[in-house]
Amino acid sequence: MISVKVPASSANLGAGFDCMGVALKLYNIIEVEEIEKGLIITSSPDDPSIAKDENNLVFRAMKMVFDEVGWYPRGLRINLINEIPLTRGLGSSAACISGGIYAANLLCGGKLSEEEMIYLAAKMEGHPDNSTPAMIGGLVFAVLEDKKVNYIKFVVPARLKFAVFIPDFQLSTEYARNILPKYIEFKDAVFNIGRATLFASAITTGNYELLPAATQDRLHQPYRKKLIPDFDKIVNLSLEAGAKGSFLSGAGPSIIALIDENYEIFEQNVKNALASMKLAANWDFMILEADNSGATVFSVQSTSLKR
Numbered sequence: 001m002i003s004v005k006v007p008a009s010s011a012n013l014g015a016g017f018d019c020m021g022v023a024l025k026l027y028n029i030i031e032v033e034e035i036e037k038g039l040i041i042t043s044s045p046d047d048p049s050i051a052k053d054e055n056n057l058v059f060r061a062m063k064m065v066f067d068e069v070g071w072y073p074r075g076l077r078i079n080l081i082n083e084i085p086l087t088r089g090l091g092s093s094a095a096c097i098s099g100g101i102y103a104a105n106l107l108c109g110g111k112l113s114e115e116e117m118i119y120l121a122a123k124m125e126g127h128p129d130n131s132t133p134a135m136i137g138g139l140v141f142a143v144l145e146d147k148k149v150n151y152i153k154f155v156v157p158a159r160l161k162f163a164v165f166i167p168d169f170q171l172s173t174e175y176a177r178n179i180l181p182k183y184i185e186f187k188d189a190v191f192n193i194g195r196a197t198l199f200a201s202a203i204t205t206g207n208y209e210l211l212p213a214a215t216q217d218r219l220h221q222p223y224r225k226k227l228i229p230d231f232d233k234i235v236n237l238s239l240e241a242g243a244k245g246s247f248l249s250g251a252g253p254s255i256i257a258l259i260d261e262n263y264e265i266f267e268q269n270v271k272n273a274l275a276s277m278k279l280a281a282n283w284d285f286m287i288l289e290a291d292n293s294g295a296t297v298f299s300v301q302s303t304s305l306k307r
């Protein structure tokens with residue numbers, strides 16, 4: 001049995017639509033084992049949206065690797081332990097894809113390079129901003145090209161923390177992508193280019209005072225926030241509590257805020273605000289650090305199957 005740990009991820013980071021994302025210390029565990037025959041998939045906590053047959057996302061990612069390298073297990077047992085909430089904008093699908101590719105590559109003897117795994121994951125997900133940090137960790141600037149992903153990984157210092165606000169409803173990434181406009185005004189494109197580059201510079205040089213300006217966006221949040229009733233309330237309360245920027249996590253509905261200091265004061269202020277605004281019942285709140293490792297093996301037990 002091979003056990004792989006793969007982190008959650010928060011993509012876009014404001015202005016960096018489809019090209020920026022950070023891995024977070026919230027994990028799924030994917031356990032895989034070759035068996036004599038068949039496909040056995042279990043998951044906990046179970047969720048009706050998690051397929052237990054060949055439609056399962058982790059299995060589909062693994063099969064893509066087997067097809068790529070021309071090696072197939074006789075049968076496969078997959079056990080999924082899901083800490084990352086599904087369909088909340090925290091890269092649950094990307095964790096399945098990157099974790100499944102990573103686990104399958106271990107099962108078939110490591111035939112794929114890290115670059116090949118990063119590309120396959122981004123190609124399957126359709127955009128590299130979740131799958132790449134899920135695979136290698138850190139805060140990643142990434143562009144999916146024709147046959148590869150061009151990326152830079154920035155190792156996030158522990159002083160920068162991430163407040164995550166998770167509502168009690170789901171918003172599928174597919175739906176949240178379909179509602180985006182096919183065309184935008186030139187001035188809005190220029191607006192986002194400037195802030196995405198300012199974000200990259202501010203985050204890598206530690207100029208966190210620039211982050212509130214650098215995390216503004218006109219490409220996706222104006223459209224998606226309409227699907228999230230308390231969006232402005234959560235963003236405003238996190239900024240008033242001292243966050244250095246607050247914005248949609250991925251395609252949502254979760255919201256993420258950047259915190260640079262006074263974490264305990266921030267946490268207490270947020271908890272007080274959530275309670276006084278009667279939002280606490282519908283919004284989970286946690287403070288996470290960035291994960292700088294990505295998908296990792298955390299146990300390998302020899303299989304009883306003899307080839």
Ligand SMILES: Nc1ncnc2c1ncn2[C@@H]1O[C@H](COP(=O)(O)OP(=O)(O)O)[C@@H](O)[C@H]1O
Nearest residue numbers: 050057082086087088089090091092093172173
């Ligand atoms: N932990 C999981 N196990 C199996 N399938 C999953 C898991 N997480 C997501 N999926 C599949 O991926 C699909 C897309 O999820 P998505 O809307 O992208 O969620 P997220 O925003 O968390 O990435 C889900 O409908 C589900 O079928």
Ligand SMILES: N[C@@H](CCOP(=O)(O)O)C(=O)O
Nearest residue numbers: 011018089090091173250251
């Ligand atoms: N760039 C994508 C990111 C989707 O992230 P997820 O965690 O919601 O799957 C988008 O904004 O559509």
